[in-house]
Each structure stands twice: as C-alpha cells, then as structure tokens.
Amino acid sequence: MAETIPTTMGAVVIEGPRRAARHWVPTPEWGEDEVLIRVEGCGVCGSNLPAWEGRPWLRYPLPPGSPGHEGWGVVVRAGKQVTSVALGDRVSFLSDRAFADYATASPAALCVLPASLAKSPFPGDALGCIMNIFRRSQIRAGQKVAVVGAGFIGAGLVALASRVGAHVAAVSRRPWALDLASRLGAKETFVMGDDDFATVRALMDFSGGEGFHQAIEAVGAQRTLNLASQLVATQGRLVIAGQHQDGLRQVDLQSWNTRGIDVINAHERNPGHRVAGMRAAADAVCSGALDLTESITHRFELADVASAFTMLEQRPEGFLKAVLSP
Ligand SMILES: [Zn+2]
Numbered sequence: 001m002a003e004t005i006p007t008t009m010g011a012v013v014i015e016g017p018r019r020a021a022r023h024w025v026p027t028p029e030w031g032e033d034e035v036l037i038r039v040e041g042c043g044v045c046g047s048n049l050p051a052w053e054g055r056p057w058l059r060y061p062l063p064p065g066s067p068g069h070e071g072w073g074v075v076v077r078a079g080k081q082v083t084s085v086a087l088g089d090r091v092s093f094l095s096d097r098a099f100a101d102y103a104t105a106s107p108a109a110l111c112v113l114p115a116s117l118a119k120s121p122f123p124g125d126a127l128g129c130i131m132n133i134f135r136r137s138q139i140r141a142g143q144k145v146a147v148v149g150a151g152f153i154g155a156g157l158v159a160l161a162s163r164v165g166a167h168v169a170a171v172s173r174r175p176w177a178l179d180l181a182s183r184l185g186a187k188e189t190f191v192m193g194d195d196d197f198a199t200v201r202a203l204m205d206f207s208g209g210e211g212f213h214q215a216i217e218a219v220g221a222q223r224t225l226n227l228a229s230q231l232v233a234t235q236g237r238l239v240i241a242g243q244h245q246d247g248l249r250q251v252d253l254q255s256w257n258t259r260g261i262d263v264i265n266a267h268e269r270n271p272g273h274r275v276a277g278m279r280a281a282a283d284a285v286c287s288g289a290l291d292l293t294e295s296i297t298h299r300f301e302l303a304d305v306a307s308a309f310t311m312l313e314q315r316p317e318g319f320l321k322a323v324l325s326p
Contacts, residue, residue, distance in 0.1 A: 007027055011065045012302055013064050014066070037095075038102055049312060063097060095109065101326040114282060127290065136264050141164055142167070147171065148219060150178055152321040155184055168181075178190075
C-alpha cells in the first residue's frame with residue numbers, strides 16, 4: 001500500500017538575509033505529469049549563498065524549500081501520465097525547492113538511482129556538474145592538468161582526472177583540502193598563499209615550464225580566474241567551472257590570444273544536460289570512479305539550516321560539502 005502523505009510538511013524558508021528556519025507548509029500538489037518525492041536529502045551548494053546573504057533583487061521570504069536544488073529521495077506518488085518511473089524508485093531530481101520533506105518533479109527531471117547506491121547520499125545536481133565539467137575538459141591519459149580550487153567540485157575533478165591517467169596538480173588555500181586532493185590522486189599540491197606570482201611559478205615548474213593541457217578554475221573568483229588563466233599551455237584549455245556570481249570579470253585577452261587557448265564554459269545549466277550529468281554521476285559512483293565517502297563532510301537536519309549556511313559561508317577546516325535532510 002502506498003505510504004500516507006501528510007497534508008503539511010517541514011520546509012526551509014529563508015526569511016531574510018541570514019535568517020532561515022524550518023517552517024510547516026502545505027505539502028505540494030503534484031500534477032498529472034509529475035511525481036511527488038519524499039526527500040531524503042539535498043546538497044547545500046555554493047550557489048545558495050546569494051539567497052542566504054541577501055541581494056538587492058531578492059524578495060523575502062523565499063518560497064519554501066528554495067533554493068535547494070541538489071535533492072534526492074523516493075517517488076511516493078505519480079500522476080496519471082507518468083509511465084517512466086514507479087512508486088518506490090529512488091531518484092535524484094531537478095527542483096529548486098528541495099530543502100523540504102517533499103518536492104515535485106517532472107519525469108524528465110529525474111535520474112533513477114541504482115539499488116547499489118541505496119545507502120549513499122546523492123546530491124545529484126552537484127555530482128552531475130562534476131561529470132559535465134569533466135566531459136567538457138576532454139582530459140586524457142598523460143596530460144598535465146591543474147585544478148584551481150579543491151572544494152567539492154574541484155575534488156571530484158581531481159579524482160576523475162587522476163583516474164584516467166592525467167598528472168594532476170591541485171591548488172587551494174586550504175591545506176586540509178589539498179590533503180584530500182592527494183588522497184584522491186593529485187600528483188602534487190600547491191597552497192595558494194598571498195603571492196600568486198610565486199604560486200604560478202611553482203606550478204609552471206611542475207608542468208616542466210610549458211604549462212598545463214587543462215587548467216580548471218573551480219572557485220568562481222577573479223583571482224582564481226587570473227591564476228588558472230596563466231597556467232594554460234599554448235593551445236591548451238582553460239576550463240571555467242566556478243560559478244562567477246558576483247559581477248563582471250576582467251581577462252587578459254591578449255595573453256589568451258597569443259597562446260591560442262580554448263576557453264570552455266563548463267558550468268552550463270541546461271536541464272537536459274544536468275539530468276544527463278546526474279546519470280553519468282550515478283554510473284561513476286557505482287563504479288567507484290567517484291567516491292563520496294570523504295567529500296560529503298557534514299550533515300544537518302532541516303531545522304539546523306542556519307548552521308549549514310553559516311558553515312558554507314565560513315568554510316571551516318574540514319568542510320567540503322554539507323547535505324540537509326528532513
Ligand atoms: Zn548546486
């Protein structure tokens with residue numbers, strides 16, 4: 001028998017800048033071409049920070065569950081027109097209301113998770129990002145790859161690139177994150193101190209002087225964009241994986257031109273590509289290519305949402321990725 005669906009549910013509501021709590025709200029209705037998912041968890045993402053910190057164009061309170069977009073859970077109701085998933089399927093899904101007990105999604109926005117992942121948290125959209133960035137980077141065995149930023153996305157890219165036989169250098173301000181990058185396969189790690197010139201020089205030495213086939217910028221800041229740009233070899237690829245959310249950027253186009261580098265914007269948000277990325281991620285986690293054991297570092301209940309956002313903002317030692325669960 002199908003499980004009972006309560007009429008009200010817990011959901012995170014961001015009430016204003018740096019104010020959030022779990023509220024009780026109506027459980028969402030699902031349409032004939034939608035499913036209702038009992039959420040097991042949702043990743044807390046760097047792109048959530050503007051909603052938490054406040055921006056002039058945001059109207060508070062935000063809708064319940066927003067901006068949680070890395071949800072996974074179990075399909076508990078399906079509309080009449082839905083044929084591609086069944087009740088009880090465990091899925092990751094695209095929805096930006098997933099900081100809640102329940103969420104709705106259309107079948108096209110779902111990735112059914114294999115039974116072998118039953119115990120694993122699966123912040124699908126973040127994992128899909130890693131897979132899509134990796135695919136666009138076109139990294140092959142023997143290439144030299146620099147990953148600038150060793151957060152959740154950067155760490156995943158270090159693991160995938162190392163696994164295909166690339167020589168990976170990881171760069172971060174946080175020694176703790178670099179230790180993890182080493183365990184995930186990085187050949188060398190570089191602490192990003194105050195002197196970016198020295199950091200670039202050390203990395204260029206590691207590359208043998210000619211630079212890297214791929215330099216992946218996985219932070220989303222002007223400074224790391226500058227740094228990664230300088231590492232790319234002639235006709236190499238600058239892969240922009242960070243989310244640059246806080247304004248325009250300046251680039252040294254002359255230097256890009258003279259080296260003839262390819263610049264890849266790898267953090268695309270097309271829904272079809274995001275779902276394809278989630279499916280690739282499910283395969284990668286099943287096969288062991290992507291191991292989340294060390295990279296999901298914190299778990300919070302919905303009621304502790306403020307602590308989760310504060311931690312995301314401060315990124316203390318030992319923090320890589322948090323998930324929120326009902
Ligand atoms: Zn995200």
